[in-house]
Amino acid sequence: MSIEQRPAHPGNYTKGRTARIDRIVIHVADGTYGGTLTWFAQDAAPASAHYTVATDGRTGQSVQEGDTAWHAGDWRMNARSIGIEHEGMPSRGPWTPSATQLQASARLVASICQRHDIPVDRAHIIGHSDVNPDRKARQGCPGTTWPWDAYLNMVREILNPTPQPGHVKDGQEHRPVRLFDPRTNQQVGEGTLIEGSDKVYLKVK
Numbered sequence: 001m002s003i004e005q006r007p008a009h010p011g012n013y014t015k016g017r018t019a020r021i022d023r024i025v026i027h028v029a030d031g032t033y034g035g036t037l038t039w040f041a042q043d044a045a046p047a048s049a050h051y052t053v054a055t056d057g058r059t060g061q062s063v064q065e066g067d068t069a070w071h072a073g074d075w076r077m078n079a080r081s082i083g084i085e086h087e088g089m090p091s092r093g094p095w096t097p098s099a100t101q102l103q104a105s106a107r108l109v110a111s112i113c114q115r116h117d118i119p120v121d122r123a124h125i126i127g128h129s130d131v132n133p134d135r136k137a138r139q140g141c142p143g144t145t146w147p148w149d150a151y152l153n154m155v156r157e158i159l160n161p162t163p164q165p166g167h168v169k170d171g172q173e174h175r176p177v178r179l180f181d182p183r184t185n186q187q188v189g190e191g192t193l194i195e196g197s198d199k200v201y202l203k204v205k
Contacts, residue, residue: 001059001107008040008048008062013069014078021065021116023081024109024125025072028095028142033087037062046070049083055097057104065112072131082112086142096145106154113159120155122148179204 029036033054040048040062049071050063063069071083086105088095097105109125118124127148128141161178172194179189191204 001104001111003051003108004037004058004060006037006041006060006062008069009043009045011043012040012045012048013063013067015067017066017068017079019076019079021080021082022118022124023077024112024118025077025081025083025128025131026105026126026142026146027071027083027085027128028088028090028097028140028146029085030089030091031087033058033060036085036087049085051082051108052085052087053101053105053108054087055101057100059104059108065115072128073135074131077131082116084108088142090140090143094145095143097142097147102147102151102154106151107158110155110158113155120152120159122152125152125155 027049029052031039033052036049036052037060039045040052048063048069050061050065050069052060052062054060065082068078069083070078071085072078072081084105086097086101088097110120112118113120113125127146129139129143133139175193175195177191177193178187179191180187189204
């Protein structure tokens, strides 16, 4: 996936880390994609997130993963987590993330989980509302419309795709497969897995 680099102002995050990254915090920005990235880049904003995902799937990065974004309102959580904002306007009425936005977010989260060995579950991928949940201001972030079960299943499917059905030709099963770069978790090609009685091999398109 393509990630737009839109650096946050140096005064809106902390260089480096004081803890191992083992959490991902999901937010809704209550703003537009461009407006959120612009806000993080201003010195008047004492806040930032590592990534922002637009309704149409565009993704911007404001803080590098090796640095500590100010997104959770809790230093200990900031130190151990990666924060992801999502374009949305919940203050104007019921908000639901778009299908394209969810898919882009799930791809991003899958790549983060792979890089940092983070389990795909609700203990490690959490909402802002799960951080000190008694604080009323956070209770709508990302809100009750965030489809947690479907979202985590999307992340799991990206990390461990269900084998696609194949067909038999000349006594061999031909199964289409997608090829991914293990460093970035981005698809780099397609191929066919061919399995016969005595050998298995991959034919790359």
